[in-house]
Amino acid sequence: MQTTSPSFPSNARQALADPDLQQALTKMKVGFVVNRANAVAKLPEFDTLRDEGRDIKNHVLSNLDTYLERFEAKVTENGGHVHWCRTADEARRTILDICRSVDAKTVTKGKSMIGEEIGINDFLEENGVTPVETDLGEYIIQLRKEPPSHIIAPAIHVPKEKVAESFFETHDQLDADRNLDEPRALVDEARSMLRQKYLDADVGITGANFLIAETGSTVIVTNEGNGDLTQTLPKIHIVTASLEKIVPTLEDASTILRLLARSATGQEFSSYTTFSTGPRRPEDADGPEQFHVVLLDNGRSALLGTEFQDILRCIRCGACMNHCPVYGAVGGHAYGWVYPGPMGAVLTPTLIGVDQAAHLPNASTFCGKCQQVCPMHIPLPKLMRHYRERAFERGLTPGTLRAGLKMWAFFARRPRLYQFFAGLKMRALAAAGRRRGRFKSLPLAGGWTRHRDMPAPQGATFQQQWDAAGGAR
Amino acid sequence: MTDSARARAQILGMIRKGKASQTPDGQSPDERIDAKRRGTIPARVDKDHAALVELFVDHATALSATVSRVDDESEIPGAVADYLAGENLPATLCAAPDPALQALPWDTRPALTVRYGRSDGADEVSLTPAFAAVAETGTLMLRSGPDHPTTLNFLPDTHVVVLRESQIVGPYEEAWDRLRAAGPIPRAVNFVSGPSRTADIEQTIQLGAHGPRRLHIVLVQDGEGESDGG
Ligand code: SF4
Numbered sequence: 001m002q003t004t005s006p007s008f009p010s011n012a013r014q015a016l017a018d019p020d021l022q023q024a025l026t027k028m029k030v031g032f033v034v035n036r037a038n039a040v041a042k043l044p045e046f047d048t049l050r051d052e053g054r055d056i057k058n059h060v061l062s063n064l065d066t067y068l069e070r071f072e073a074k075v076t077e078n079g080g081h082v083h084w085c086r087t088a089d090e091a092r093r094t095i096l097d098i099c100r101s102v103d104a105k106t107v108t109k110g111k112s113m114i115g116e117e118i119g120i121n122d123f124l125e126e127n128g129v130t131p132v133e134t135d136l137g138e139y140i141i142q143l144r145k146e147p148p149s150h151i152i153a154p155a156i157h158v159p160k161e162k163v164a165e166s167f168f169e170t171h172d173q174l175d176a177d178r179n180l181d182e183p184r185a186l187v188d189e190a191r192s193m194l195r196q197k198y199l200d201a202d203v204g205i206t207g208a209n210f211l212i213a214e215t216g217s218t219v220i221v222t223n224e225g226n227g228d229l230t231q232t233l234p235k236i237h238i239v240t241a242s243l244e245k246i247v248p249t250l251e252d253a254s255t256i257l258r259l260l261a262r263s264a265t266g267q268e269f270s271s272y273t274t275f276s277t278g279p280r281r282p283e284d285a286d287g288p289e290q291f292h293v294v295l296l297d298n299g300r301s302a303l304l305g306t307e308f309q310d311i312l313r314c315i316r317c318g319a320c321m322n323h324c325p326v327y328g329a330v331g332g333h334a335y336g337w338v339y340p341g342p343m344g345a346v347l348t349p350t351l352i353g354v355d356q357a358a359h360l361p362n363a364s365t366f367c368g369k370c371q372q373v374c375p376m377h378i379p380l381p382k383l384m385r386h387y388r389e390r391a392f393e394r395g396l397t398p399g400t401l402r403a404g405l406k407m408w409a410f411f412a413r414r415p416r417l418y419q420f421f422a423g424l425k426m427r428a429l430a431a432a433g434r435r436r437g438r439f440k441s442l443p444l445a446g447g448w449t450r451h452r453d454m455p456a457p458q459g460a461t462f463q464q465q466w467d468a469a470g471g472a473r
Numbered sequence: 474m475t476d477s478a479r480a481r482a483q484i485l486g487m488i489r490k491g492k493a494s495q496t497p498d499g500q501s502p503d504e505r506i507d508a509k510r511r512g513t514i515p516a517r518v519d520k521d522h523a524a525l526v527e528l529f530v531d532h533a534t535a536l537s538a539t540v541s542r543v544d545d546e547s548e549i550p551g552a553v554a555d556y557l558a559g560e561n562l563p564a565t566l567c568a569a570p571d572p573a574l575q576a577l578p579w580d581t582r583p584a585l586t587v588r589y590g591r592s593d594g595a596d597e598v599s600l601t602p603a604f605a606a607v608a609e610t611g612t613l614m615l616r617s618g619p620d621h622p623t624t625l626n627f628l629p630d631t632h633v634v635v636l637r638e639s640q641i642v643g644p645y646e647e648a649w650d651r652l653r654a655a656g657p658i659p660r661a662v663n664f665v666s667g668p669s670r671t672a673d674i675e676q677t678i679q680l681g682a683h684g685p686r687r688l689h690i691v692l693v694q695d696g697e698g699e700s701d702g703g
Contacts, residue, residue, distance in 0.1 A: 024675070031676045045513050052512040059505070062495045065488045066502040084481035094477075136682055137673035153673060160675050183674040191683055198683075199594050214506045215658050225669040225684020228627045232661070243484070248505050254645040255512030265672070268532075269610040272684065273664040280660055285570070285622035286591045287660050297484045304491025 004336030005348060008359035011334035020159045021331050028156060032322040035266020036373070042268070049258050054377040056252045057313035060244075061304060067213040067246045068295070074216025078278025080291035088118035091240065091296050095120060095205070098238055098292055099129050104202035107234075110220060110227035111135035112207025113151055113316060114240040114296055116338040117351070120205070131205075132197045134226035136190050143170050149332030151339065152264050152318040157331050160186060194226070204230035204288070208241035209260065209315065211293070214249045217277040218293060221260060221270045228274055237276070237288035242296045244312040250275075256315060259375035263317040299351050307386050311346045313376040320370035320380060326363045335360060342370035342380040349387050361387035511646050518609050518643030525608040529641050530692070532611025536667030537680060538688040545693070546637075547578055552691045553633055554582040557598065560687065562631055567596040571620040574602060574635065591622035592629055599625040603636040603690075604655075605648040610666055613690070614648045617661035626663050632685040634665075637695045 004011065015021055040046045060067055072082040085091040091114075099107060107124060109115060109131055121131045121142070133142040137155035141148055143166040148154030155163070164180035167189055180186055198204075206227050210219040218239045220227045231237045247253050253275075261267040280287030303309050321327040321341025332340035337348045337357070345364060349357040361384040370380045474482070520528065530540050541552045557564055568574050570589040579587055592599060601621065605614040613634055617623045626632060642648050645664075652658065669684030680686055 027676050031672075043515060043517075045515050048513045056512075059498055059500060062492060062498055063500075063502045065485050065492065068485070068488075070502065070506070084477060084484055086480045086483060090476075090480060134683065135673070136671050140673065153676070155673055156676070158674075163674055183677050183679055186674055187671060187679045187682055191681065194683065195594065213502070214509075217658065217662075223669065224671045224673075224682035225627050226682065228623070228663065229683055232623045232627065248502065249509050250649045251509050251511050251646055254649070257645070258512075258515070267666075269612055269664070269666045271536075271666050271668070271670055273612075273666075275658070275662040277658050277660055277662075281618075283619040284617060284660060285619060286624045287617060297487070301484055301487035301491060304488060305494035306491070309491075 005352065005357040005360055006336070008334055008336055008363060011336060012330040012363075015330040015334045018331075020162070021157050024157050024159070025328050025331055028150075028153075028322060029328055032264075032266065032318075036263060036319060036322070037266075039262040039266040039268060043258070043262065046259070046262070049255060050375050050377055053256045053259050053315075053375060054313060056247060056255060057244075057376060060246055060248065061309060061312055064243065064246070064301075064304065067248065068243060070213040071211055071216055071246055074213070075278065075291070075293055076216075078216050078291070080216070080278045080293065082293045082295055085294060085296050086298070088296070088298055091118045091294050091298075092120060092123045094294050095238060095240070096124065096127055096129070098236060098290075099124065099203050102202050102235060104129055104236075106130045106132060106197065106201050107203045107205055108132050108134050108198055108201040108230045109138070110204070110206035110222065110230040111138050111154070112205065112240050113338060114207055114242055115205065116148060117242075117298065118240070118296065120240070132194070132201065134194055134198065134224075134230055135222070136187065136224060136226075139190055139194070140166065143167075147333065147338065149340065150318060150321065151316050151341075151343075157333065198229045198233050201230075201234045203236045203238060204232075204234040205238045205240060206231050208239050208245055208293075210253045210256070211241055211246040212248075212250060212253055212275070213246055215275075215277055217250075217275045219253060219273065219275050221257070221273050223265075223267075223271045225272055228272055231274075231276060232287060235288060236290040236292065237279070238292045238294060239276070240294045240296065242298065242300055244300055256375075260315055260317055263315075263319040263373070263375040303350060308346070308350055308383060310378050311343070311350065311383060313378055314343050314347070315376055316343075317375060319373040319375065320378075323369045323373045325365050325367060325369070330363075335363070342384070343378070346378075346380060346383045346387070354387060354390055358387075361385070514644045514646065515609060520608075520643070522638075522641070525643055526638050526641050526692075529606055529608040529611055532608065533606075533613075533667070533690060534611075536611050537670075538611070538667050538690055540690045540692055542692045542694065546573075546695070547581075549577050549635060549691055549693065550579050550582040550585060553600065554585050556633065556689050556691075557585075557631075560631070563597055565596075566598040566600050566633070567592055567625060567629065568600040569602060569621050569625055571602050574600065592624040594628050596625075596629045598631045598633065599629040599685075600633045600635065601625050603634050603640055605651050606636050606641045607643070607645050607648055607664070608641055609644050612645075612664050612666040614652070615663040615665060616652065616659040617663075618659050621659075623661045623663065626665065627684045630681070630685060631687040631689065632665075632668075633689045633691065635691050635693065637693045639695050 083094045124131045133139045140155040149157045208218040209221045261270045279291040327341040339347045345360040543552050564584050565586040567588050603613045604616045668680050668688040669682045671682035672678050
């Protein structure tokens with residue numbers, strides 16, 4: 001059974017030895033952290049707003065059924081559709097069915113963590129629909145066939161030289177001698193390459209930062225404008241959202257919006273915050289003809305009423321990872337699933353099973369910085385400790401076995417992700433262990449290696465050897 | 474029961490099961506939605522209207538938007554033409570088919586070519602009216618409608634927005650009140666704060682990622698006396 005969260009220790013070791021990654025992480029520590037501190041200092045009401053944000057979400061979580069029903073009724077009234085999906089698989093199939101209903105060839109995508117969580121890109125591609133990521137960071141990692149390493153800056157680990165490499169390789173119709181040394185040139189090239197894709201796409205898929213029960217609106221917050229082009233130009237707009245994204249009113253969204261950009265990038269407000277309410281109206285000059293909300297549970301409803309409910313207040317701002325010494329040392333890929341950092345250390349075991357992600361709640365110095373900066377007052381260290389206790393107390397129960405199988409299925413459906421992480425793991429372990437051939441200990445892995453020696457893998461994964469030997473896939 | 478109906482019932486069932494172990498907070502969702510209660514409004518917007526106008530301009534320019542101010546709406550065509558000439562941009566624009574924009578004396582600047590409608594991606598410059606603007610963060614509020622194509626806000630390289638001083642409010646909540654008073658919520662409400670930007674390559678900020686590279690605001694003085702001060 002191949003997973004990658006279980007190999008957090010070796011992923012981490014590889015990350016520590018990666019100079020590009022280390023440079024990016026150093027920059028992040030001065031960038032995001034200083035910018036957030038400045039933005040917070042300019043808003044004396046910030047702490048009061050945090051309390052209010054927490055209270056709004058707590059109120060919603062204790063009335064989630066009513067708010068979701070109200071939201072659904074409003075979406076329907078506005079001419080849209082809500083699709084309830086229990087699992088990632090149901091969400092993927094729902095999206096594919098909508099794409100097929102208009103015989104879609106290409107789909108543009110705004111940045112969406114739910115899209116990553118359900119693995120929509122690989123699934124669409126396997127079924128003959130080409131997904132095109134339009135957020136610059138997502139576009140870069142799509143070309144590099146990598147998962148994101150940060151929830152708001154997915155390509156934070158990629159230096160500009162590597163971006164240029166991918167662009168030269170992919171945009172091979174352009175002049176091979178063009179200069180792509182500077183970020184400006186790279187941004188301009190991505191802009192011009194993606195222009196036509198927006199206009200050609202049959203379906204646009206975005207995520208949502210909020211769902212508004214009062215109006216049936218979905219909200220996206222972006223800086224690039226790609227999400228708006230994605231949802232305005234195609235015939236169909238599909239919104240993927242997990243069910244805890246709901247807030248009662250436009251006022252409540254405004255309160256939390258005052259926290260979001262400041263916590264994320266240190267901006268007072270992002271360039272574009274868009275409230276979408278149903279498909280285009282009969283007299284409208286433009287906009288999508290169909291509006292679908294794919295509402296994903298994927299294990300979240302089971303957290304209600306448990307000690308883990310607090311994580312459902314998360315607004316995905318990324319502040320906890322920006323301030324985390326462990327994330328700051330190893331980056332996002334080491335965490336081995338879509339959500340890294342402290343919020344990922346809590347959410348990942350919840351979604352893929354505590355046996356698969358048992359290392360993650362340990363990936364903490366318990367310094368408490370994440371909780372200090374979390375705009376929604378989520379007690380992240382406490383939640384990580386709950387998991388440590390659980391992992392310790394529980395052996396393999398039928399429940400965790402099922403979760404493990406789910407994890408295996410997750411990677412089985414994402415051959416690229418599997419190869420990426422399997423390769424990462426092999427390289428890291430091989431590099432670290434070659435000298436001795438055997439590990440006695442790995443950093444951050446005391447609990448793991450204390451009781452067993454791990455043989456060091458030699459060389460490539462089976463699939464890499466198969467490819468190198470000319471094997472067809 | 475269809476699959477989707479079964480999924481819906483099961484998800485709601487799970488939620489209700491989880492809810493049973495929580496203590497209700499005593500607020501009914503319906504009442505809460507009807508009350509539209511505001512959270513804390515930052516004290517920075519606690520100002521008279523003239524000061525809010527200045528606050529808006531300060532915030533918008535800090536976000537790399539540019540602002541030109543005119544005393545009367547008859548001066549809008551001149552301000553637009555001068556801005557385009559100053560930036561070395563073509564004197565051709567696609568404007569929202571908004572009656573107030575169409576009624577402007579465009580013939581005073583015959584060198585300008587104005588077309589009305591949605592953008593097809595070929596236009597370099599667009600011109601749209603704002604619905605409101607939020608001084609708190611220098612943010613424009615734009616809304617979709619028959620006279621207000623959303624494509625004009627995102628496709629062209631340069632976006633010029635006409636804003637009247639009386640449309641400037643303090644916090645977002647005032648803008649929502651005005652929108653609700655104007656009828657049902659439109660399909661799209663776009664809050665725009667400065668031009669498009671990205672920091673996805675090595676965390677260096679670049680303007681003009683996918684949306685407009687330039688955002689220019691023509692701010693028209695229209696007698697702040699009619700405003701209620703917020
Ligand atoms: S846990 Fe808190 S700090 Fe971390 S992403 Fe979520 S809201 Fe932001």
